[in-house]
Amino acid sequence: MRHSLPLAPQFYVTAPQPCPYLADRMERKLFTALQGEYAERLNDALSKQGFRRSQNVLYRPACADCTACLSARIRVADFRPSRSQRKAARRNADLKRQANSPWATEEQYSLFRRYLDDRHAKGGMADMDIFEFAAMIEETPVRSRVVEYTAPPAPGSRHRKLAAVCLTDLLDDGLSMVYSFYEPERARASLGTHVILDHVDIAREAGLPYVYLGYWVPGSPKMGYKANFSALEIFKNGRWQDLGDPESHSGETHPLSVDPIAEQVARISLPDTRSPV
Structure with a gap:
């Protein structure tokens, strides 16, 4: 099944498959290729509309009768760490950060395997070999x-x-x-939380207003931790809004709760590719 906009990227929909976050639900994704000289503009524009990147693809949930997955981002200027988050930062104060070009290493893959085996042994990435891992890191x-x-x-x-x-x-x-992935032996030190907190610091130092965390899924133990961060916004009903009370959000499961794919595609705002980069 394919949908397109005039003079725009081609959009496709994946076949339904079991949802990795909520039991007894099926997922579909709306996606488009990310390539060419306007790739960065497209990534910027669609990230603001709930899309995420995976290698050279941008995707967004487009499930037939469920709207549980909500893109989430932290508003950097208003973020204030909680008491437990401040403790996590202190517990990981011995860590040193270094930002590198997207290049995969054997040490990264070894850590990645330990993380998956401990946290996501039955997940969709469990069988990823070193070549697939390198593609995930380097194909951007x-x-x-x-x-x-x-x-x-x-x-x-x-x-x-x-x-x-x-x-x-x-x-x-x-x-x-x-x-992101981390050493399972340091899980009790809330290392995952520390990485998010540090990205908030990086964004603040760079004068960037947001840190995008991926999807928050109410009712999913795997994704619930994102609601613990203050100044969290979610992309819902076509706009960014404050999370508010996490308990007030739930994924609707009525066939009429989701707009047809063609209507979803028609509402996507694309960057102007006529002006110079």
Whole structure:
């Protein structure tokens, strides 16, 4: 099934498959290729409309009768860490951050495998080999960085140990955390929270207003943690709005709760490709 706009990227819809977040639901994705000289503009424009990047594809949930997945972002200027988040920052104060070009390493893949085996052993990425991992990191047509966090060397070693990694896109209005993973042995130190807090710091230092976290899914234990961050906005009903009370949001499951794909595509705002880059 294909839909398109005049002089615009082609949009496609995936076949229904089991939802990875909510039991007994099926998911579909609306997606388009991200390529060519206007890739960055398209990534910027569609990220503001609830899309996410995966390699050279931009996608957004377009499920037939469910609207649970909501794109989320932190409003940097208004963000204030909670008490537990401040504790997480202190527990990880020994980590050193370094932002690199998007290049995959064996050390990253080793950490990635430990993370998946501990946290997502039955997930869709569980069988990803090193070549697929390298493609996830390196196949990016936009401005991206691999942000690494390293811990102090073990006794008798000079090499700092890789503790966390985040593949991050640089948008015109913020940072998009495409995918992050971390050392399972440090899970009790809330390392995942620390990585988000540090990205808020990076965005603030760069004068960028938002940090995009991906999808918040009410009712999903895997994705519920995002609601713990203050100044959180969600993209709902075609606009960004304050999260408010997390309990007030739920995914509708009526066949008429979702607009037809053609109508969704028609409402997508695309960047002007006639002006120079």
